[in-house]
Amino acid sequence: MTAHRLLALADGPLAGAAFGNIIVACLLALAVATFWYCRKNEIWWQALVEVFSRRRFSVLVLSLYVALALADSVSWVGGGGGEADGVLSHEARSLVDRFFSGSTEKSYSSPLAAAEFYDKTPLVRSRGHLLGTNILGQDVLYMTVKGARVALLIGGLTSLIAIPLALFFGMVAGYFGGRVDDLVFFVMSTLASMPSILLLIALIMVLGQSTVSVCVALGVTSWVSFCRLARGETMKIRELDYVVAARALGVSHAAILWRHVLPNLLHLVVISFVLLFSSLVLAEATLSWLGIGVSGSWGQMIAQAKDELSRDPIVWWNVAAAGVAVFVLLLAVNRIGDALRDVLDPRTLGEGR
Amino acid sequence: MLAYIVRRTFYALLVVLGVLFFLFVLFFAVTSPDDIARRAIGDKALPQVIQQWKHVHGYDRPLWPGPGHATDNLFVEHFERMLTFDLGRSDADNVPIARRIREGAGPSLLLTVPMFVFGLALSILVSLFVALFRETYIDRAGVLISVLLMSIPMLLYIIFGQFLLSKVLRWFPLSGFDPEPAVVARFLALPVVIAVLSSLGSSVRFYRTLFVEEIYKDYVRTARAKGAGEFRILQGHVLRNALIPIMTDVVMTIPFLFTGSLLLEAAFGIPGLGSLVVDAINANDFSTLRAMVFLGSLLFIVGQVLTDVSYTIVDPRIRLK
Amino acid sequence: MSALLEVEGLTTTFPAGSERVPVLRDVSFQVRAGRCLALVGESGSGKSMTALSILRLVPRPGRVEAGSVRLDGRELTRLSVPDMRRVRGREVAMIFQEPMTSLNPVVSVGRQVVEAIELHEKVSQPAARERTLGLFRRVGIPDPEARFHSFPHQLSGGLKQRVMIAMALSVRPRVLLADEPTTALDVTVQAQILELLRELQAESGAAILLITHDFGVVNQLADDIAVMYAGRIVETGQRADVLRGALHPYTQGLLRALPGRAQSGERLLEIPGRMPSPKDVPAGCPFAPRCPEATPACTAWAPRFTEIGERRVACLLREDRGELG
Numbered sequence: 001m002t003a004h005r006l007l008a009l010a011d012g013p014l015a016g017a018a019f020g021n022i023i024v025a026c027l028l029a030l031a032v033a034t035f036w037y038c039r040k041n042e043i044w045w046q047a048l049v050e051v052f053s054r055r056r057f058s059v060l061v062l063s064l065y066v067a068l069a070l071a072d073s074v075s076w077v078g079g080g081g082g083e084a085d086g087v088l089s090h091e092a093r094s095l096v097d098r099f100f101s102g103s104t105e106k107s108y109s110s111p112l113a114a115a116e117f118y119d120k121t122p123l124v125r126s127r128g129h130l131l132g133t134n135i136l137g138q139d140v141l142y143m144t145v146k147g148a149r150v151a152l153l154i155g156g157l158t159s160l161i162a163i164p165l166a167l168f169f170g171m172v173a174g175y176f177g178g179r180v181d182d183l184v185f186f187v188m189s190t191l192a193s194m195p196s197i198l199l200l201i202a203l204i205m206v207l208g209q210s211t212v213s214v215c216v217a218l219g220v221t222s223w224v225s226f227c228r229l230a231r232g233e234t235m236k237i238r239e240l241d242y243v244v245a246a247r248a249l250g251v252s253h254a255a256i257l258w259r260h261v262l263p264n265l266l267h268l269v270v271i272s273f274v275l276l277f278s279s280l281v282l283a284e285a286t287l288s289w290l291g292i293g294v295s296g297s298w299g300q301m302i303a304q305a306k307d308e309l310s311r312d313p314i315v316w317w318n319v320a321a322a323g324v325a326v327f328v329l330l331l332a333v334n335r336i337g338d339a340l341r342d343v344l345d346p347r348t349l350g351e352g353r
Numbered sequence: 354m355l356a357y358i359v360r361r362t363f364y365a366l367l368v369v370l371g372v373l374f375f376l377f378v379l380f381f382a383v384t385s386p387d388d389i390a391r392r393a394i395g396d397k398a399l400p401q402v403i404q405q406w407k408h409v410h411g412y413d414r415p416l417w418p419g420p421g422h423a424t425d426n427l428f429v430e431h432f433e434r435m436l437t438f439d440l441g442r443s444d445a446d447n448v449p450i451a452r453r454i455r456e457g458a459g460p461s462l463l464l465t466v467p468m469f470v471f472g473l474a475l476s477i478l479v480s481l482f483v484a485l486f487r488e489t490y491i492d493r494a495g496v497l498i499s500v501l502l503m504s505i506p507m508l509l510y511i512i513f514g515q516f517l518l519s520k521v522l523r524w525f526p527l528s529g530f531d532p533e534p535a536v537v538a539r540f541l542a543l544p545v546v547i548a549v550l551s552s553l554g555s556s557v558r559f560y561r562t563l564f565v566e567e568i569y570k571d572y573v574r575t576a577r578a579k580g581a582g583e584f585r586i587l588q589g590h591v592l593r594n595a596l597i598p599i600m601t602d603v604v605m606t607i608p609f610l611f612t613g614s615l616l617l618e619a620a621f622g623i624p625g626l627g628s629l630v631v632d633a634i635n636a637n638d639f640s641t642l643r644a645m646v647f648l649g650s651l652l653f654i655v656g657q658v659l660t661d662v663s664y665t666i667v668d669p670r671i672r673l674k
Numbered sequence: 675m676s677a678l679l680e681v682e683g684l685t686t687t688f689p690a691g692s693e694r695v696p697v698l699r700d701v702s703f704q705v706r707a708g709r710c711l712a713l714v715g716e717s718g719s720g721k722s723m724t725a726l727s728i729l730r731l732v733p734r735p736g737r738v739e740a741g742s743v744r745l746d747g748r749e750l751t752r753l754s755v756p757d758m759r760r761v762r763g764r765e766v767a768m769i770f771q772e773p774m775t776s777l778n779p780v781v782s783v784g785r786q787v788v789e790a791i792e793l794h795e796k797v798s799q800p801a802a803r804e805r806t807l808g809l810f811r812r813v814g815i816p817d818p819e820a821r822f823h824s825f826p827h828q829l830s831g832g833l834k835q836r837v838m839i840a841m842a843l844s845v846r847p848r849v850l851l852a853d854e855p856t857t858a859l860d861v862t863v864q865a866q867i868l869e870l871l872r873e874l875q876a877e878s879g880a881a882i883l884l885i886t887h888d889f890g891v892v893n894q895l896a897d898d899i900a901v902m903y904a905g906r907i908v909e910t911g912q913r914a915d916v917l918r919g920a921l922h923p924y925t926q927g928l929l930r931a932l933p934g935r936a937q938s939g940e941r942l943l944e945i946p947g948r949m950p951s952p953k954d955v956p957a958g959c960p961f962a963p964r965c966p967e968a969t970p971a972c973t974a975w976a977p978r979f980t981e982i983g984e985r986r987v988a989c990l991l992r993e994d995r996g997e998l999g
Contacts, residue, residue, distance in 0.1 A: 189364075190371035193657070195649040197615060201634060202376075202646050206384045278504075285506045286616060290634060305512050309520070323509050330504035338500065488734055569733075571775040577731055578770075579790045579841070580763035582756075589789070593780050669780055669825045 023157070024073045044266075051339045058332040058339075065148050065329055071095040072149040096145050103128065105137035111317050132317040134304070144321045147298040150211075151329060154284045154294060155277035158215045158222070163273055166223040170230025171261055175238055175253070184231070188224050196221045200283065204292045214287065214294050218280055226272045230265055237261050267344035274337035278330050285326065298322040354672070358662055365658045370432075372650045377431050380643050386412035386427075392637045393444060410444055410640070440644040445636040450644045453629055458611060460530060461625030464541055464618065465610040468548040473603060476553060480560035481587060487565050495557065502554030507547075511620045514547040528622040544617045563598060567591040597668050604660045608652030677704035678881045679728075679766075679849050684741035686720075686727045690953055694739070697723050697952045701741070701907055702979075703900045705849065710875065710882040712896035712913070714889070714928075716949050720905040721885040722771075725851040728883075729766060730758055745849065764794040767842035771854040773834035777826040783834075784810075784822030787841045794845045809840040813870060832863035836870070843874060850875075853885045868894045889932055893917075901925050904949055904960040911985035921987040921995075923965045959990065967991055 038044045052059055075094035093101075103125055108117040114126040123129070131140035173184035191199075203217035237243060243260050288299030289306075305319035389412065390403045398406075407413040415426045423429075434441065440450040483495035519527045525543040567573065568591055576586050611626065618627035626645070633641040665671045684701040687694040698720045705711045713721050727738050730750070743750040745765060753761065770776040778786060787806040791797060797805070803822070810818035813836040826834055835855060842850060852871065856864040872895055875882055884895055892899060892913065900910040901922065909922040920926045927945040947964040950956065956963060962972040969991070977988045982996030 186367070186371060189368045190375055193368050193372055193650045193654045194375075194646060195609070195653055198630065198646045198649045201630065202379060202642055205634065205637070205639065205642060206379055282506050285508050289508050289616060290619070290631060292634065299506075299508070302506075302508050302512065309512065309516050319512060323512075327505055327509070330506075331501065334500050334504050571770065571772060572778040574731065575768075575770060575776045575838075575841075576778070576789075578729060578762055578768040580759045580761075580793045581789070582759055585793075590778055590781075594778070597780070670827050673825060673828060 021074060021076075024070055027070075047340075047343045050343045051336065054343075055336050055339045058335040061328060061332040062336065065332075066152065068096070068145050068148040069152040072097075072146055096142070096149075100139055100142040100145075103139045103142065105129075105133045107133070107135055107137050108315055109133045109137075110315075111140075117315065131321045134301075134318050135308075140318055140321050143296070143301060144298070144325050146296055147301065147322065147325060148329075150294055150297040151281050151284075151326070153211070154215060154218065154297070155280045158218045158280055159273050159276045162219040162223040163226055163269060163276065165219075166227035167230050167265065167269060170227040171234050171257060171265070173227075174231040174234025175257060175261060177235075181231075184227070188227055188231075191220070192224045192228075197283075197286065200287065201290070201292065204287065209292055209294075211294050214284065214292075218283060221283075222276055222280065226268075226276070229268055229272065233265055233268060234261055237264050271337060271341050271344060274333060274340060278333050278337070281326065281330060298326045302326070354665060357665060361658055361661055365654050368654055369436075369651065372647065372654075373432055373435055376435075376643055376646060377428060380639055381416055381427055381431070384639075385416075389444065389637075389639050410447075411441070435644075435647055440647075441640050443633075443638050444640040445633070445638040450641055453641070454626065454644075454648065457624060457626040457629045459625075460532070460623050461618070461627060462610060463532075463537065464544055464548075464623055464625060465614065467541065467545045468614075469606065469610055471545065472549045472552055472556065475549060476556035476560055477599070479553070480557045480564055481592075483557065483561050484564035484568065484591075485583065485587065487568065492561075495561070499554040499558045499561075502550070503558065504554075505551070507551050507616055510547045510551045511616060514543060514550075515620070518543060518546075528620065530621070530623045540621070540623070544614075544621045544623065548614065548617060559602075560595070560599060563595040564591055567594050570594075597664070600667060601660045601664050604663050605656050607659070608656035611652055678707040678746055679705040679883070680742075680744040681724075681728065682742045682744075684724065684727055684743065685739045686723055686732055686736060687739045688736040688952070695952045696739070697736070697905050698727060699905045699955075701902075701905070703907060703910055705881040705883050705898075707848070707881050708875065708879045709897040710884055710895050711898045711900060712884045712886060712892045713900050713902060714886060714892060715902035716887060718949060718951065719902040721887075721902055722853050724902075725768060725853050725883065725885060728851065729762055729768060731762075731768075760794070763790055763842075763847065764845050765847055766849045766851065767845075767847040768851040768853065769835075769838045769842045769855050771857050773831060773838050773858065774826065776838065777834060779826055782823045782825055783829065783837045784824075787837065787844055790841045790844045805844065806840070809844055810837075812874075813837075813840045814866070815840070830863075831859050832867065835859060835863075835867055839867075839870065839874070843878070843880075846878060846880075848880055850880050850882045851885070852882060854887070855884075856891060857886070857888070864891070865894070871895060889917075889929070901928070904955050905952060906960060906988065907986075908961065908989070909985070909987045915985060921982070921985065921992055922961075922989050923967050923991075924961045927964075927966075959988075 038048055072094045075097070105123050105125070106116060106121070109115070109123055109129060109132050110117055111130060111132040112127050113123065113129070113132065115122050117132075129139050129141070131144065133139055134143065169184050173181040200217050200221050203220060204214060207213035207217060237260065243256060246256050246260065284293050284297055285299035285302060287293040288297055288303045291303070293299045293303070299322075301322035302319050308315040308318055386407055387403060390406045390410075391398060394402060394406055404413065412427070414430070417428050418424070418426050433439075438451070440454070442449050443453070479495070483492050486492050486495075515527055518524050526540060528540075530540050531537060564587075568586075573586055573590055576590050581589075615627040615630055617623070618625045619631045622628075629641065630645050632638070633645065681704070682702045684698055685696055686698040687696045689695075701720070701724055703711065703713075713724060715721050723732065723736075726732050727741075728743050728750070730738065732738060738751065741751065745761070750758065750761060777783065784803070784806055787809060788799075788802045791802045791805060807818045807822065810821060815821050815833060815836050821829070821833075826837075829837065835858075838855075850871075855871070856867050859867065868891060871882065874880075882895070884891070886892060896913045898911065899913050899916045901908050901916075901924065903924050909916065909920065909925050911921075916925065917929065920929055924945070927943075930943045931945065933942060945964055950960065950963075956973065958973040958975055959965070959968075959977050962968045965972065972990055975990065977990045977993075978998055979986045979988050980993050980996045980998055982992075985996075
């Protein structure tokens with residue numbers, strides 16, 4: 001059993017319905033925990049409020065995307081649709097699927113058109129497709145909305161796994177130094193020496209193109225930069241007077257890491273998470289262009305533009321929808337990231353004002 | 354300082370070995386030669402056919418060193434060959450990979466060198482301009498535009514660039530490549546423009562931050578107290594200090610001038626090293642992919658060593674310990 | 675002697691939220707040629723900001739709102755930017771507290787002094803270099819030729835500060851603003867630097883505005899004292915007069931708190947409370963909340979200056995001793 005097949009097998013259940021529901025539940029729990037932590041910590045709460053008030057629009061946009069992604073992750077079997085839609089009775093469908101059921105045509109149609117684009121046969125849902133349909137007749141708005149889940153999965157989930165791992169190794173390497181540090185640093189250097197796009201391609205060729213393997217590949221190529229950051233900061237924190245004092249008093253390593261080192265790294269974690277999200281979504285778009293991306297992503301929709309824009313007359317709505325979706329998400333995330341970076345400046349977080 | 358360079362180079366060599374090991378594990382253990390064969394000839398192929406394919410492509414030896422075949426195995430061979438730059442032949446069409454690389458390097462450079470030079474010059478000029486007007490609406494607009502430019506994936510730049518400037522306005526040809534000196538610029542103009550534009554956002558953001566940080570430092574205040582004007586301060590003081598991190602950032606990217614840009618070359622039909630990789634992906638050509646990753650890594654490592662060394666030379670604080 | 679540098683009613687503000695908060699309120703004092711005025715106060719009292727305001731180097735978004743700064747009769751606050759640049763360094767020079775960060779780390783110290791000369795005078799490179807070497811010798815930098823090419827990080831704190839002084843005095847300014855020039859140095863080096871400043875002042879007849887929080891430094895160099903509190907001047911006078919018999923309760927409190935004055939075994943007297951930040955300065959006398967002599971009138975009305983001979987003090991309770999200024 002090679003990794004390739006293993007991961008492809010895993011993709012079935014893992015990217016499917018049950019997994020989606022579990023993930024949603026976990027994310028909600030995580031959100032509640034974060035909220036509670038911020039409530040307790042005055043400085044973080046103030047920072048959050050500050051960012052929210054500065055970037056109200058971006059936060060709103062991001063919340064919309066998150067809501068759509070969540071809607072597409074919660075799925076169950078049964079109810080609605082049926083044979084007419086080509087849906088099998090045991091297939092789990094999400095909220096988004098159900099909302100858009102019964103909207104498949106035969107092929108291209110332009111936004112709000114009454115007939116097909118090229119041969120003029122009347123549409124099943126005349127004037128019902130806000131953004132038109134793609135080559136398979138799928139409603140473009142539907143595909144765009146579904147893409148939100150893929151984007152957040154790629155960006156968010158991968159970061160959620162990569163960053164804590166990088167944080168752990170970085171802290172351990174920076175704090176303990178010596179052999180441990182040598183080893184971690186060597187592994188980091190080796191991975192970092194391989195140009196990430198090439199490494200990404202190599203990993204995907206080897207691991208296969210399932211959603212899970214793409215996420216794993218993205219994770220492997222992106223944990224190094226944060227690990228380096230965490231390691232550097234930990235080395236600085238280790239030399240601070242109060243940490244040295246704590247050691248002298250006999251406080252255990254674990255306690256120091258948890259109580260002194262970790263809180264001082266949290267602002268970096270938040271900022272890196274946001275930045276990583278952006279770059280992962282962009283990376284996936286590149287992979288789709290090269291033909292090895294995740295299916296159903298906006299990148300894939302954009303990649304189809306290669307053909308669509310050279311048709312006559314041109315089919316523009318597919319790439320426009322996906323392009324705008326990606327652009328708006330990245331813009332919102334980048335704006336929030338900028339604001340976070342300004343607000344979470346260690347000078348304001350460290351000793352209060 | 355010589356001792357530092359020696360140590361740094363030695364560590365770089367260690368990393369090269371690490372990379373080779375990783376590549377071996379990835380390309381031979383995580384996916385076995387059998388898999389590679391099956392992907393090339395088909396899943397349902399008979400064992401004899403697979404064995405035959407493996408023999409032709411040199412994969413029919415034991416994987417790891419073991420009793421009786423301490424050196425006659427893929428592991429040792431992999432290291433030996435890569436380190437002597439014996440890159441082998443393509444899994445897809447058996448053409449020597451080294452030859453392909455030689456042919457592809459030229460077009461890649463023709464694309465990346467102008468991209469690099471224009472990109473750098475433009476980024477620095479724009480960042481200086483924006484930094485000069487810090488805290489005013491020019492600065493805010495500049496930052497906003499940079500963030501906007503950064504949020505557009507390269508893909509969209511390519512698509513819209515090709516669509517707008519090539520199809521609609523007909524200023525440039527859509528794609529293609531002709532190495533004739535007289536016409537080569539026409540084919541490279543659009544990809545270079547797109548490349549510069551897409552990286553402008555993040556560069557300006559980064560450089561601007563560097564410049565503004567320097568401007569707020571104490572020694573700039575001293576220079577003002579001496580009676581220096583804004584222009585002199587920017588050119589004589591801020592630039593000199595900010596150029597150190599900028600330059601090290603830039604030296605880092607020089608090796609990549611060779612590997613070219615995958616997306617751009619694929620989209621514009623430029624037969625460089627990037628296209629070589631894309632073709633390898635489409636053809637499931639693992640040996641070419643292996644060679645390209647190794648080459649890329651080597652260049653990257655060389656770039657890192659150069660960067661570290663140049664940092665010690667350029668910054669007097671480090672040069673004169 | 676008429677004053678070389680006259681500051682009157684200087685008010686500098688910074689934005690805080692939607693309003694502007696003054697960090698300097700109505701600051702007035704005079705510095706005479708050949709004499710040294712020590713501007714004394716705690717951290718945050720506005721001393722450095724005063725010097726920066728004089729040179730119009732207040733960092734954005736702060737700005738000088740009101741007041742006048744006259745150099746030998748010439749009004750500096752209304753000069754055009756190019757004219758002000760000609761004043762900076764040439765007529766009014768400034769040296770700073772932290773020599774490590776105040777010198778450009780990637781340019782040799784010799785070149786930085788040469789730059790100071792080149793900005794204001796048309797001299798050839800070799801001539802500027804010669805002058806720099808001469809200055810290095812004068813300020814006591816050993817082996818000037820070698821040191822010319824050194825970078826700041828290669829020099830000790832004391833040497834760096836000497837470089838700063840050489841740089842500041844290279845075009846023979848008439849006024850020197852010294853912002854805590856010895857705070858970052860060892861005590862022994864401190865004495866040497868102050869001695870150097872005294873000699874240079876005697877030679878050139880320049881006026882010095884010395885900003886410090888250290889009375890030891892005041893004793894070594896100052897002829898006159900001006901005491902600042904919460905952005906205001908509260909007392910001025912000749913050094914000996916003020917140190918012997920301070921008039922303002924704040925000055926008295928400061929002097930009482932000096933370790934040298936305490937009896938051994940006694941507890942050091944400190945002024946209770948803390949100086950308010952510019953946002954929280956109370957109406958009336960800013961020192962009233964902490965003043966042992968405060969009366970209800972003190973919180974109601976801000977005191978004006980009372981002139982007692984050459985001395986001035988801003989305290990309601992001293993108004994009977996002199997004339998209101």
